[in-house]
Amino acid sequence: MAQAGVILDKDQFNCSICLDTLKNPVTIPCGHNYCFNCIREHWNQNDILGVFACPQCRQNFNPRPTLARNTMLADVVERFKTVGLNGDVIESFAEADDVECDVCTGRKNKAVKSCLVCLASYCDLHVQPHYESAAFKKHKLVTASKQLQETICPIHDKLLEVFCRSDNQCICYLCLADEHKGHDTVRAEEEVQHRLGQLSDMQQTCQLQIDYREKQSEELKQAIVSLSRCARGAIEKSDAVFTGLIRSIELKRFEVKELILAQEKTAIAQTEQLLSLIHKEIAELKKTTAELNRCSYTEDHIPFLQSYQSLPAPPALSPPLSYRQHSDLPIGALMDAVSDFKGLLEEVCQGGFSNIYEKVKDLIIVGPLNSDPLPGQTVALMDISPRNIECNRNPFISEGFVPMFALSQTGTRPSTVFRQKNLQRRSHSRRK
Template sequence: MAEFSISVVQDEFSCSVCLDLLKNPVTIPCGHSFCMVCINKCWDEEDQKKIYSCPHCRHTFTSRPVVSKNTMLAEVVEKLKKTRLQAAPPDHSSADPEDVECDFCTGRKHKAVQSCLVCLASFCEAHLQPHYQSPAFKKHKLVKASRRLQEQICSQHDKLLEVYCRTDQQCICMLCMLDDHKAHYTVSLAAEISEKQKQVVETQRKYKERIQQREKELQELTEAVENHKRSAQTAVKDSEKIFTEMILSIESIRSEVRQMIRDQEKAAVSRAEERLKRLKQEITELKRRDADLEKLSFTEDHIHFLQVTNTKFILDCLHHLLKEVQIILPPEPKSREDFLQYSCQLTLHPNTAHKLLLLSERNTVVTRSKTVQPYPDHPDRFDEWPQVLCRESLLKQRSHSPVYEQFVWQFGRCSARPDGRCSYTQLLMNSAELRQWEDFTAF
């Protein structure tokens, strides 16, 4: 009874905003009391509307009332707090929104610890004591506190659902067995729960097996994706390396071609300048002779004129003129020594070498090997005949002759001989014909 009285008094001194005992209580003009912080917070939110209202009775004020602490009410609240602390059991706790509230608590609801299936109510520790102490409650069935008590009671007979009808797949009470479910297949609720639990365990086992299988598939798929990524990365690196080598090779060839063009340009300009010099000299000489003939044509010494202009003199002059402008060509090379003066060192291309050929000395020497060399795969590599290609190079210019200017190295193909030595064929081209010359050893 003391606890009930305290609860009633506490409700009278509770703030209608925070629902707790008043803290620094203030009384507004309509007569209701609130915590000073609570009423100021409410009116702060209404400042924009300039209309203030009582949170309890909704009475409005055109101007914001000035509030001050109600000293007498504050003393009463402090005494009430002390009385509540002395009377209330130390283990009583207020119910949180997610907890089940005690159906017998008035005012502040405490957390329910158990529910009674006979009383169809939930009780806190204090209000549950009669079920432990009074013989009248000995047969009441207590369960864990639940908000779903009505679902455990038969809506037709208001009795506890204790039986499960497997025919209709529903829970029934004892009276239902005698009426609508008289001839049905029924078992106790505990037996059905036990059977359902076995089914749940079996279903969980199957789910776990499927989860393990899916996790294994997921891991395998993840590994496959990683392998694909690594393979793609390796392919990208290899392709970058190949293209880099190709670019460097093209740059080298471009540099060689540029140099060849510059050399040819220099040689051509030099020859042209030499010829221009000769032509200027010839023109000077011809002008001098023309001047002499011009003087001779106006001479009055007829005897001298006839002596100078005889046929032999004219023919000799013309012959001398043609002889001076004739281009003397050197003889074409015929022997090995003649060709060697136009030769140059060839470099063997490692990407074309057969895997039974061994390159050494900066790719200038090749020998036949009995073991397969670890060359990387390349589309230009020989795989049938033991051969290797040479890098294309230009013949060094040794003469200003127009004939020899057209000699170039066209192609060098090296073949390994049975004795391990290497030979290659030189193909030379001049302005008249394409000739294939004899093989000669490189070393």
């Protein structure tokens, strides 16, 4: 970088919010870089207002941008923290979560490597002898770890390099001659390779199970869509059927109303005709009565006798017309017929609903899983029968619903018990 004439300053890798070197750097859409925690906390404070702006250029973003780690910038910053512009190693002090260098004095630098032979951790400066000196060529360097002491045998203070399969634990070579003598032992590297093979098989099995369940999930989603479509179609058809039934009932109601009004009109016309005849006879009788009264008041005998001879005879009344009193009107019989019709209709509706309910109740949409298990897999059957599913029941059907009527063997026609009772009741009323 220095040879190319590029001059870099440490401040170029500082976060403008915390003014420290970038930690887990992220780049927002305007191009500026910040620490992940810094920009997240900054936007969290403005989350209520819904304003997400860059602290430097003040550019607003809506919706809130997703923060993604800038891997390249993170590598550059990490390199810049440990190596100077001319390739010289510089100090990088250890923080709370870092592994400290065991060689540094005073404030310790961040360790980058741990030696399993030296049982110590080194920073970039103090690990250089392990790369340059031939005396350290056989030492094994690993990524710096705080658990370095756990790789040491607590009995012999030697590196744990052997795995005892009999006791399922890591041991050192001196343990082979003591309590682990004669056990099934292998080198730790070999056991790691063996366990990695088992781990790969487990991962493959898990992936197969994931694929299998995802396939089932998609099939169930499609089943839900299909079921919802069928349910909506059934609702539309049933609504059309019940709408037709309602219209038919309305038509019958109108016909009964018109029938009653027609009978009323005929009866009123006949009654008015009878009233006209009666009124005419009453007028003639009143006229005859007036002449009789006039003749009865004559004081002379001769004029009375002469007038009496010319008196008209009382008019003969027409034959009496038959009519019913209010108590004999056929309203009661009419209401009995309407009640019988209501009972028959309720019986048919209740029987039809029971038939529909039985058909829907016995319809099993999803049953127990009986699929074949995958290789190396034991499938536990899931009992999703209706008794173990908490579902929304029909609010109009109580628990333990038992129809209060009988069905025929086919279950498609209602019983005739109610009809027979009504017929018996009507025959009794006719006899009376």
